[in-house]
Amino acid sequence: MSKIRVAVIGVGLVGSEFIKQLLSVPGSPFQLIALTSSTRTLFSPDTPITSSWKTQLSNSTEKADVKSLTERLKALVTPTDKVVVVDNTSSDDIAALYPLWLSSGLHVITPNKKAFSGSYSLYEAILNASKSTGARFLNESTVGAGLPIISTLKDLVLTGDKVLKIEGVFSGTMSYIFNQYSTGSPAGPAFSTVVSEAREKGYTEPHPADDLNGFDVARKLTILSRTIAPSPSIDSFASVQTASLIPSALEGIPTGDEFIARLPEFDAQFDTIRKEAAQEGMVLRFVGVVDPTKGEVKAGLEKYPTTHPFATSLGGSDNIIMFQTERYSPRPLIVQGAGAGAAVTAMGVLADLFKLL
Amino acid sequence: MSKIRVAVIGVGLVGSEFIKQLLSVPGSPFQLIALTSSTRTLFSPDTPITSSWKTQLSNSTEKADVKSLTERLKALVTPTDKVVVVDNTSSDDIAALYPLWLSSGLHVITPNKKAFSGSYSLYEAILNASKSTGARFLNESTVGAGLPIISTLKDLVLTGDKVLKIEGVFSGTMSYIFNQYSTGSPAGPAFSTVVSEAREKGYTEPHPADDLNGFDVARKLTILSRTIAPSPSIDSFASVQTASLIPSALEGIPTGDEFIARLPEFDAQFDTIRKEAAQEGMVLRFVGVVDPTKGEVKAGLEKYPTTHPFATSLGGSDNIIMFQTERYSPRPLIVQGAGAGAAVTAMGVLADLFKLL
Numbered sequence: 001m002s003k004i005r006v007a008v009i010g011v012g013l014v015g016s017e018f019i020k021q022l023l024s025v026p027g028s029p030f031q032l033i034a035l036t037s038s039t040r041t042l043f044s045p046d047t048p049i050t051s052s053w054k055t056q057l058s059n060s061t062e063k064a065d066v067k068s069l070t071e072r073l074k075a076l077v078t079p080t081d082k083v084v085v086v087d088n089t090s091s092d093d094i095a096a097l098y099p100l101w102l103s104s105g106l107h108v109i110t111p112n113k114k115a116f117s118g119s120y121s122l123y124e125a126i127l128n129a130s131k132s133t134g135a136r137f138l139n140e141s142t143v144g145a146g147l148p149i150i151s152t153l154k155d156l157v158l159t160g161d162k163v164l165k166i167e168g169v170f171s172g173t174m175s176y177i178f179n180q181y182s183t184g185s186p187a188g189p190a191f192s193t194v195v196s197e198a199r200e201k202g203y204t205e206p207h208p209a210d211d212l213n214g215f216d217v218a219r220k221l222t223i224l225s226r227t228i229a230p231s232p233s234i235d236s237f238a239s240v241q242t243a244s245l246i247p248s249a250l251e252g253i254p255t256g257d258e259f260i261a262r263l264p265e266f267d268a269q270f271d272t273i274r275k276e277a278a279q280e281g282m283v284l285r286f287v288g289v290v291d292p293t294k295g296e297v298k299a300g301l302e303k304y305p306t307t308h309p310f311a312t313s314l315g316g317s318d319n320i321i322m323f324q325t326e327r328y329s330p331r332p333l334i335v336q337g338a339g340a341g342a343a344v345t346a347m348g349v350l351a352d353l354f355k356l357l
Numbered sequence: 358m359s360k361i362r363v364a365v366i367g368v369g370l371v372g373s374e375f376i377k378q379l380l381s382v383p384g385s386p387f388q389l390i391a392l393t394s395s396t397r398t399l400f401s402p403d404t405p406i407t408s409s410w411k412t413q414l415s416n417s418t419e420k421a422d423v424k425s426l427t428e429r430l431k432a433l434v435t436p437t438d439k440v441v442v443v444d445n446t447s448s449d450d451i452a453a454l455y456p457l458w459l460s461s462g463l464h465v466i467t468p469n470k471k472a473f474s475g476s477y478s479l480y481e482a483i484l485n486a487s488k489s490t491g492a493r494f495l496n497e498s499t500v501g502a503g504l505p506i507i508s509t510l511k512d513l514v515l516t517g518d519k520v521l522k523i524e525g526v527f528s529g530t531m532s533y534i535f536n537q538y539s540t541g542s543p544a545g546p547a548f549s550t551v552v553s554e555a556r557e558k559g560y561t562e563p564h565p566a567d568d569l570n571g572f573d574v575a576r577k578l579t580i581l582s583r584t585i586a587p588s589p590s591i592d593s594f595a596s597v598q599t600a601s602l603i604p605s606a607l608e609g610i611p612t613g614d615e616f617i618a619r620l621p622e623f624d625a626q627f628d629t630i631r632k633e634a635a636q637e638g639m640v641l642r643f644v645g646v647v648d649p650t651k652g653e654v655k656a657g658l659e660k661y662p663t664t665h666p667f668a669t670s671l672g673g674s675d676n677i678i679m680f681q682t683e684r685y686s687p688r689p690l691i692v693q694g695a696g697a698g699a700a701v702t703a704m705g706v707l708a709d710l711f712k713l714l
Contacts, residue, residue, distance in 0.1 A: 146690075148508065151505065152505050155503075155711070159382075312666070313666045313670045315688060327700045331695060334694060336692075351512035351515065
């Protein structure tokens with residue numbers, strides 16, 4: 001059997017780490033044949049792409065052209081020769097190409113959440129294209145990075161278990177912020193201080209509103225919900241019931257610096273809910289819930305007893321996800337650990353690649 | 358592509374549940390073609406085996422003969438026709454057949470720990486047989502039942518992560534006993550009372566010494582250790598450093614009833630270590646550790662702070678497993694949930710079967 005040929009779109013932090021891990025596989029069953037950055041494409045089906053890939057790519061005279069690359073990759077597909085496109089971008093434009101790739105017989109592996117949490121029509125096109133050719137799409141790293149979340153959920157569903165509820169802390173940023181902010185004590189650091197420190201440590205996006213809006217969590221819930229059962233009831237992540245943490249007066253503030261400068265005005269507001277929670281013996285956590293029995297998918301701030309795993313077991317910027325199912329009930333199946341970062345994200349992508357063997 | 362043909366050896370609790378789940382797969386890509394109990398074999402490659410399988414099996418006139426069944430299964434293997442033997446027994450004799458099956462091109466899926474934790478020569482024969490034909494063996498349910506333990510470990514290793522330490526509560530029985538017995542308080546129920554109640558609830562083997570000897574944990578650690586890297590350094594589970602909880606005066610007591618009757622003589626001994634632990638702010642847990650950096654594989658009673666996930670997060674008869682790796686460090690990847698029971702064990706077996714598609 002010939003090696004599985006791999007084309008990588010996106011060579012940023014995750015992309016670079018993925019290439020590093022891929023090229024380190026001993027006796028590799030994979031062959032890296034193409035790279036595309038935002039400016040350049042390297043297509044090299046015969047000459048190996050090596051650990052000097054950055055030089056090889058910058059020496060390439062071909063401008064980035066994913067459509068033309070698609071044609072050339074498609075020509076390599078045969079009933080026994082697998083070709084995989086690994087999308088390491090977070091681009092909507094690239095995500096929109098998955099149906100084309102899948103219907104061309106190209107497998108798709110990605111940590112990019114856009115396609116699976118975007119419009120239902122795109123998601124349906126992906127499912128149909130995959131069905132028509134048998135090409136697979138794998139997206140373990142879209143939720144919890146390298147943690148076994150999607151694969152566990154698929155196994156539960158495939159083997160006939162019934163998911164009653166999925167509940168978890170899905171955002172590393174939100175995890176870090178509330179692990180610092182709400183420990184069960186009525187007092188503590190100001191909310192704006194915690195967010196500002198998180199930003200300085202690189203735990204938030206440059207504009208913290210991009211985390212505090214809860215969209216990242218809503219996207220992950222959309223993916224989980226569709227993994228249980230594809231349904232047009234979630235038209236996109238925007239239809240998830242999401243309780244943003246952005247004070248309404250700060251909506252639409254253009255820069256992260258301005259946002260951080262004005263956030264202290266709302267510290268008292270956050271203090272009040274922290275104090276109320278502490279008085280009830282609770283902590284605050286920004287969680288996501290998928291409840292197929294109630295037909296509910298929602299993201300927002302919730303209170304948990306200080307004895308709950310979301311309070312006792314969580315630390316750092318960990319994700320924690322609880323699966324309540326007919327079989328895992330009353331006690332849930334729990335997966336916990338780092339849910340972001342280049343190394344663990346790339347690992348989830350590479351583990352998906354091994355599933356194609 | 359033709360359906361994957363499945364032969365099931367062992368139709369006890371787990372076997373029956375597996376058959377039930379297998380026959381419930383919608384649009385199933387699997388065909389159940391053979392069953393073997395301890396007394397009877399049903400080989401039915403053409404007539405479907407249905408949910409009335411118990412009647413079909415008891416109507417079969419063929420005595421149980423796994424060797425002859427092997428020959429007939431082998432004859433069905435072609436480059437495009439997969440045949441899988443699912444061993445749902447806990448038999449050493451059946452486990453000894455894996456090399457024969459694998460070298461005949463038959464895939465093997467099993468929750469039976471015997472082969473993978475037995476002699477290294479058997480394990481090596483399994484690896485070599487699998488290599489020679491490409492037939493695969495999958496054993497997710499041997500550790501933590503349906504929990505994603507083996508698959509997670511394989512993904513970490515395959516993608517080049519370095520395992521620093523695996524530490525966990527691997528026995529549902531031991532979990533239940535110590536979650537009841539040691540809560541951080543210096544006093545509590547007598548050890549013999551907790552064991553006796555666990556036995557009445559069916560959480561222990563009929564003879565509780567079969568749990569308290571720690572062999573079940575030693576077997577699981579052997580499997581994990583070999584999954585990281587096969588090595589003759591663990592000649593079998595018996596070479597794992599295992600601190601049995603059986604008081605030496607009670608070693609070799611023939612029946613569970615006698616064992617339970619005499620266990621109270623040793624309550625004071627257990628009380629002392631519980632009290633000492635509580636005075637240090639610790640709880641007692643029976644854990645297993647695989648530490649490849651130290652070359653250590655051991656099972657025994659250990660103390661953990663009352664704030665540790667083994668104390669705060671654990672309940673019921675849950676398993677909890679922490680993976681410390683180069684990537685998941687300093688905070689580990691944690692998997693927790695029910696690690697025993699027919700439904701979740703069968704689920705792990707069926708999920709393995711889907712991996713052959």
